[in-house]
Amino acid sequence: RRLDRATATLPGPPTLPLLGNATLFIGNSEKIVKTLDEIAALSYKHKGAAKLWLGPKLYVAVSNAEDSKVILENCLDKDVVYRFLRPWLGHGLFVAPLNLWKSHRKVLLPVFNNKIVEDYLEVIGEQADILVDRLSEQIGKGYFDILRYVTACTLDIVFETAMGERMDIQHSPDTPYLRARHTVMTILNMRFFKVWLQPDCLFNLTSYAKEQSENIDLTHKFTDEVVRKRRLLYERNKSKEKNDNSDGKLRVVLDMLFGREIEFTDEQLREHIDSITIAGNDTTALVTAYTLVLLGLHHNVQEEVYQEQLSIFGTSRQNATKEDVQDMHCLERVLKESMRLYCVVPIVARNIDRELYLPHCGVTLPAGTSAVVGSFAVHRSKVEWGPNADEFDPDRFLPERSVGRHPAAFLPFSYGPRNCIGRNFGMIIAKSIISSIIRSYKMDAQDIGPLKMELLLFPIKGHQVRLTKR
Numbered sequence: 001r002r003l004d005r006a007t008a009t010l011p012g013p014p015t016l017p018l019l020g021n022a023t024l025f026i027g028n029s030e031k032i033v034k035t036l037d038e039i040a041a042l043s044y045k046h047k048g049a050a051k052l053w054l055g056p057k058l059y060v061a062v063s064n065a066e067d068s069k070v071i072l073e074n075c076l077d078k079d080v081v082y083r084f085l086r087p088w089l090g091h092g093l094f095v096a097p098l099n100l101w102k103s104h105r106k107v108l109l110p111v112f113n114n115k116i117v118e119d120y121l122e123v124i125g126e127q128a129d130i131l132v133d134r135l136s137e138q139i140g141k142g143y144f145d146i147l148r149y150v151t152a153c154t155l156d157i158v159f160e161t162a163m164g165e166r167m168d169i170q171h172s173p174d175t176p177y178l179r180a181r182h183t184v185m186t187i188l189n190m191r192f193f194k195v196w197l198q199p200d201c202l203f204n205l206t207s208y209a210k211e212q213s214e215n216i217d218l219t220h221k222f223t224d225e226v227v228r229k230r231r232l233l234y235e236r237n238k239s240k241e242k243n244d245n246s247d248g249k250l251r252v253v254l255d256m257l258f259g260r261e262i263e264f265t266d267e268q269l270r271e272h273i274d275s276i277t278i279a280g281n282d283t284t285a286l287v288t289a290y291t292l293v294l295l296g297l298h299h300n301v302q303e304e305v306y307q308e309q310l311s312i313f314g315t316s317r318q319n320a321t322k323e324d325v326q327d328m329h330c331l332e333r334v335l336k337e338s339m340r341l342y343c344v345v346p347i348v349a350r351n352i353d354r355e356l357y358l359p360h361c362g363v364t365l366p367a368g369t370s371a372v373v374g375s376f377a378v379h380r381s382k383v384e385w386g387p388n389a390d391e392f393d394p395d396r397f398l399p400e401r402s403v404g405r406h407p408a409a410f411l412p413f414s415y416g417p418r419n420c421i422g423r424n425f426g427m428i429i430a431k432s433i434i435s436s437i438i439r440s441y442k443m444d445a446q447d448i449g450p451l452k453m454e455l456l457l458f459p460i461k462g463h464q465v466r467l468t469k470r
């Protein structure tokens, strides 16, 4: 009652005793997107905020940029719902509790700076070439789901650069490790939205608990083995003082975490590396696939991007250098517009540990509530993006049209100190892959259609693209 009174001015769907609005989340992953859309629609009518109760827990959802900014700058502790990731990711950066997160993020930040990430362009280019080659099997065969191909490519890139493992998933995608990873993700996704599976005492009674634990063990064993191997290498090379890249060898993320100001244990390293490979892969693959579909739907924009590629590379098929990637201004706008319309992390939830005033909706959130930043809803808000917010228009990211835009109106990588640490890396991967594909193929695409939420945002019918050779 206290929380309800404090947020009395906020609209919310009608509640049931004890369950609150939990029943709205019964149903499949498509229904969850519809529910989120309805909450967004409700919030648009009431100063960009609404509330809902999941059992005894009050969530305040915002769809306006100003309140999103206040939440993401001030509340760095993730919502309690992220605890389901803990058995898997431990205290890795993605779910680390605040006290650990602060010091660990400081150590990890330089590892993701542009200069280091640009060193990965060779690996990215090599994998993009394999992808282009693999895609040729689809020429003349009509529409197919391109995400599957792109995901295998980003997995190979992220594994090789994060831990120095050449997995060759593009050629052999069916490994026990990947199967285990997929099973864990499916169970986690279910738990996020099915309130009755959330209490440990109930979840542990289901067969999912055993299946989850067995598969998590399998993925842990894989990363543990990699960490052990790389530590041995590090110790061996330490005596030779060869831990930079002066020998021309790739400095992978894991190697850069040895011998730092915090002496990470092997378990902590496994948690960070697992967090990075899990947070970095599907997100980047999805952004790339949505962008390819949008290019396939908007041939004039596709031609513009292609002309830009010609101006950078001529007819050469060489891989992109850092200067090339920096010159892809048109592609960058297209990627941004794709991430705006199809924000693959559509919501971010934070714990409110002390009273927080939200200036736009004019409500003070009491401690103990949770705030949901509806990035997808902010991106589609007509208040933030104008009456054509639902239309694909990459030029809205031209510098002259970006003047005066609220800094938190665009949130694909979240915002504030706990934003995405791998955002530059993700952008470089997406640009390089699209550059390689568009120089080889012309694209047609089918409409994206209805979406579903499975931790991230997917089109129900996949990313359907048809390719012809240039």
Ligand code: HEM
Pocket (backbone or CB within 6 Å): 093, 094, 095, 105, 158, 275, 276, 277, 279, 280, 281, 283, 284, 287, 344, 345, 347, 348, 349, 411, 412, 413, 414, 417, 418, 419, 420, 421, 422, 423, 425, 426, 427, 430
């Ligand atoms: C273009 C693709 C990407 C998108 C759209 C994206 C999006 C995001 C978002 C929205 C968050 C905040 C999530 C939250 O607070 O709940 C996040 C966090 C994170 N991302 Fe990304 N990401 C991308 C690529 C990457 C890559 C390539 C990596 C690393 C290889 C990465 C690693 C991480 C990590 C470790 C965090 C947690 C940061 C922290 O809590 O300090 N991401 N990402």
